[in-house]
Amino acid sequence: xxxxxxFIFFTLMFLLACSSDSPSETNNAxxxxxxxxxxxxxxxxxxxxxxPNGDGSGLITCLAxxxxxxxxxxxxxxGVAINSTDGQIDYTFTSQGTNSYTVYVYAYSSTGHYIxxxxxxxxxxxxxxxxxxxxxEFNNDGPVNADIWTHEIGNGDGGWGNGESQYYTNNLTNxxxxxxxxxxxxxxxxIAGYEYTSARIISRDKFEFQYGRVxxxxxxxxxxxxxxxxxxxxxxxxxxxWPTCGEIDIMEHWGHDxxxxxxxxxTPMSHGDTWTHGYTSVNDYHEEFHIYSIDWDENxxxxxxxxxxxxxxxxxxxxxxxxxxxxxxxxxxxxxxxxHWFDIDPEFSESTMEVDYIRIYQ
Numbered sequence: 001x002x003x004x005x006x007f008i009f010f011t012l013m014f015l016l017a018c019s020s021d022s023p024s025e026t027n028n029a030x031x032x033x034x035x036x037x038x039x040x041x042x043x044x045x046x047x048x049x050x051x052p053n054g055d056g057s058g059l060i061t062c063l064a065x066x067x068x069x070x071x072x073x074x075x076x077x078x079g080v081a082i083n084s085t086d087g088q089i090d091y092t093f094t095s096q097g098t099n100s101y102t103v104y105v106y107a108y109s110s111t112g113h114y115i116x117x118x119x120x121x122x123x124x125x126x127x128x129x130x131x132x133x134x135x136x137e138f139n140n141d142g143p144v145n146a147d148i149w150t151h152e153i154g155n156g157d158g159g160w161g162n163g164e165s166q167y168y169t170n171n172l173t174n175x176x177x178x179x180x181x182x183x184x185x186x187x188x189x190x191i192a193g194y195e196y197t198s199a200r201i202i203s204r205d206k207f208e209f210q211y212g213r214v215x216x217x218x219x220x221x222x223x224x225x226x227x228x229x230x231x232x233x234x235x236x237x238x239x240x241x242w243p244t245c246g247e248i249d250i251m252e253h254w255g256h257d258x259x260x261x262x263x264x265x266x267t268p269m270s271h272g273d274t275w276t277h278g279y280t281s282v283n284d285y286h287e288e289f290h291i292y293s294i295d296w297d298e299n300x301x302x303x304x305x306x307x308x309x310x311x312x313x314x315x316x317x318x319x320x321x322x323x324x325x326x327x328x329x330x331x332x333x334x335x336x337x338x339x340h341w342f343d344i345d346p347e348f349s350e351s352t353m354e355v356d357y358i359r360i361y362q
Contacts, residue, residue, distance in 0.1 A: 033109040038066040040105050040117045050288035052306070056126030058093040066107035066115065075104040096127045098307055124307065132359040134209065138182045144175060149201040151175070155194060161242075163340030164227070167194040175199035180356070186226060186335040187350035196344075200334035208235045208328040212362035213295045216250060220285045221351035225344025226255035227336040228353045230292055232329040243271035246324030248301060251292035255351075256342050259283050263294070263303030265313045269321040278303055278311020289356055298326065331358065 041063045046055025054060075064072050064087040072087045082089050093101065104118040136148060144151075151170035159165065166186060168174075174197050175184050186198035216230050229252045234245030247266035254260070264277035282290055282305060293304040300314035315322035335353050338344045 032113045033068050033111045034113045035066040035069040035107045035109050035115050038064065038069075038105075038107050038115050038117050040064045040119055042103060042119050042121060044121065044123060048288070049284045050290055050306070051124070053098055053122045053124035056124055058095075058123060058125040060091055060093070060103075060123065062089050062091065062103060062105065063087060064105045064107060064117075068109050069107035070110050071108045073106040073108070075106070077101060077103075093123055093125060096125045098122055098124045130361055133212070133362045134207070135357060135359040137180065137357050138177045138355065139180055141177050141179070143172065144177060144182065144201055148203055148207050150204065150206065152200045152202060154192070159339070160336070162336070163338070164336045165194065165225075165338040165344060166196040166198040166336055167191050168200045168334070169197050170199070171197070173197075175201060182333070182355040183352050184228075184333065184335045184355075185350055185352040186221065186337050188348060196337040198335045198337060200332065200336075202233075202330060202332045204233075204235065204237070204330040206330075208330045209360060209362075210326075210328045211297050212360045213293065214250060215291050215293045215357075215359045215361075217289050217291045217356040218251070219287075219289045219354040219356075220253050221335055221353050222255060222258065222286045223345055223348045223351045224256045225338050225342065225348055226253075226351055227339060228253050229332070229334055229336070230355075231332050233332060234324055235328040235330055242266070243268055244324060246327075246329070247271070248294060248296070248325070248329065249277075250294050250303070253285065254342065255345075258285065261285070261292070261305055263311050265301065267322055267324055269315075276313055276315075280305050280308070280310040289354070296325065301325065 043061040043063070044054040045057050045059035062074050070085070072084045074082045074084065074089050076082070076091055082091065100120065100122050102118055102120040104116060106114045106116045108114045151168070153168055153170060155164070155167050169191070173185065184199045186196060188195060189197040191197050218230065220228050230250045232248040232250065237245040243266045249262065249264040252262040252264060259281045261280050261282050262277055264274055266274050267276070270276045291306050293307070295302040300312055302309055303311040333355060
């Protein structure tokens, strides 16, 4: 009887031992799962060559994937965190202007372990509260608005003082508005003894202003010998002449040095081959629209391309020799051909400057 009881006891102990987890199995169940192969990308809405920091909406899309991840957390700054199971979120930043941001992503596994990454970028949000006090939107197809613009005709005095080779006309083949865009076309065409025609329009006596931010959205022509310009002259030009009236070149471009954009100041102190200027580079000047700007107040003129500052003119001392800019000025938009210091491509046929709008903020 005793032997029988011992047999039952040892049999039960053997079965219990066989039914329990081994130490190695217990350890495997408690192993952490750590995600791997994390990829992270941010798409900026409306981003293009002409809008590298987006279209002003402030909208981004975050995309993340990782092996063994079951959820994601995106941290966008200022305490903002958004969770996602599929690794994708949309978010809209609202701080106006161009700002730098860093977004972090955390990829979590089913055991709560994670890996992380981050991306930094610049984002532009349109300044909605700052309404233009004046604008020329070029909305009416056909000739330019005669209430704002006057055509200057001919070759001027000595090629407008620069030895230029074009003859400016008021023909619709040289200047017209189409689909909301002003187009000024320079072309090889014989007229009045000159080999090229183009257009030069001015706002003198029709629209003049003093101080403010000026934005001009434009696409530039191509070809060696082209010389497009968006610029301002003092409204007292007829009374005092140049350079006493002052000149602000918001944008100048030369086809023989195509990626260079210039912003220049001409005053009695420095004019003609002026040394008061700045340069920047725009590689797709003829393929995309860019915004060429100045910010002009009583102390300085700043020059921008796509809201990026590249030159500031702020003379000291500020006197009549260095600062004739305490008066109203008027616009000049033109495409010249050639000059006394550069040649025209003998194969040139025609090319066009396009202007989408001019806006002033005061």
